[in-house]
Amino acid sequence: CGLFADTLALPSVTIDDHFFHRGGHSLLATRLISRIRTVWDTRVTIRDLFQSPTPALLAEHIAAGGGGNPLDTVLPIRAATGRDADTAPLFCVHAVSGVSWGYAGLLPHLGADRPLIALQARRLGGTEGAPGSIEEMADDYLAEIRKVQPHGPYHLLGWSFGGLVAHAVAARLEAAGEEVALLALLDSYPLPGGFRAPEIDGRHVLTALLGSRGESVPVRCADSVPDIAELAEKLRQSDPVLAGLEHAQAAAVVAAALDNLRMRYRYVPGVRFGGDALFFDATGTPAAQPGAAAWAPYVTGRIEEFAVDCEHARMTEAEPLRAVGEVLARRLRPARI
The missing domain is CATH 3.40.50.1820 (Alpha/Beta hydrolase fold, catalytic domain)
Structure with a gap:
């Protein structure tokens, strides 16, 4: 409860308080996960917090062995269970x-x-x-x-x-x-009519991932072919939400972004x-x-x-x-x- 309260900047929380209903969002969630990993030396992930969003449920989940994959294709941020099924x-x-992960802020x-x-x-x-x-x-x-x-x-x-x-x-x-x-x-x-796809270099990928913050991040591949390994490290250093990813996971995010940019630049909806x-x-x-x-x-x-x-x-x-x-x-x- 103490870690929940500290992360949420609240005087206290109960064992049944829902992290995301008490003001939690993806950035605060990654901070909480980082602190739990440090204090308890556990492999808990943000997916575990989505699955078990109260102190009582998360402690029980950790005791049973956490470590759910936060990059799975289908990620239940709030699963349909019980009366909500x-x-x-x-x-x-x-x-x-x-x-x-950011959609948790809708909860x-x-x-x-x-x-x-x-x-x-x-x-x-x-x-x-x-x-x-x-x-x-x-x-x-x-x-x-x-x-x-x-x-x-x-x-x-x-x-x-x-x-x-x-x-x-x-x-x-x-x-x-x-x-x-x-x-x-x-x-x-x-895409607007007459759109011509730009060359995708390292700077392009960073700004796609980080917005205007990506314009000032120093990177060797800024004007050349994206270096996935280098960009992955820059992403971990510059994005507070994704900072807790392992290098291989951050590299997967960069690779996915690169693929998605290429698909986006050649896509015109073919259906109404x-x-x-x-x-x-x-x-x-x-x-x-x-x-x-x-x-x-x-x-x-x-x-x-x-x-x-x-x-x-x-x-x-x-x-x-x-x-x-x-x-x-x-x-x-x-x-x-």
Whole structure:
């Protein structure tokens, strides 16, 4: 309880207090995990905290042997269990990094009975089975989603790169006769007409992963072919959330980001989604056109836009997710499956 309270900057917590309901988010979660590893010499990971988010549950989990893989493709941030097992989850698709831990910041805003299932890049686990296109990725995630929830109504969300994938999954579900009750796009834009893909060098990868912070990180491969090993070390040094990754895990994140950038730069949606969509605009990073206009060729329903006061790269930090979560809580109906 003491480690929970110290990390959350609270006077005290009880053995049954939920870390993410008391103000925890992915950055604080990684700090807590680091302190637990130091104090208890255990292999506990952020996945274990998602699975066991109270002091009592986490202590029991550690005693039984923690160490769940935090980079698995399907990551239950809040699993559907007990009385919540028939509540339709919110499925959240990763951004270019392939990692989806940040969506934990939505938990306190969605209601205690809403399962939240994150999808992470299969490339994080190696090249076997990794998709070669966004179309293949959407097919893969569709299959994983239907293992968790065989039939609708479905709720989908994606930030940046993940919005492209979420839209593709939504269109596939609709084509299969399923209901998509919610499609949320977090500062995600399809490529504009006439787009020409840039050369991807080391600096490009760092700024994709770190936002504007990546522009000033010194790196030898800044203007040349990305050096995955070098970039992995820079990522561990510069990103407080991913700092706890082992070198091989950080290298997998860089490799996934590189693959995702290449797929993103050649992707134009080949399908249209007939339902409505919610678009969340990071106002601190101006776009060439409004989200509704950018998505109009690919979404035939109504596109509602919501302004979020942040830069694009900070979209999954605590305050931006509070704004997003408040809108989602109003729109996520109490759907049963």
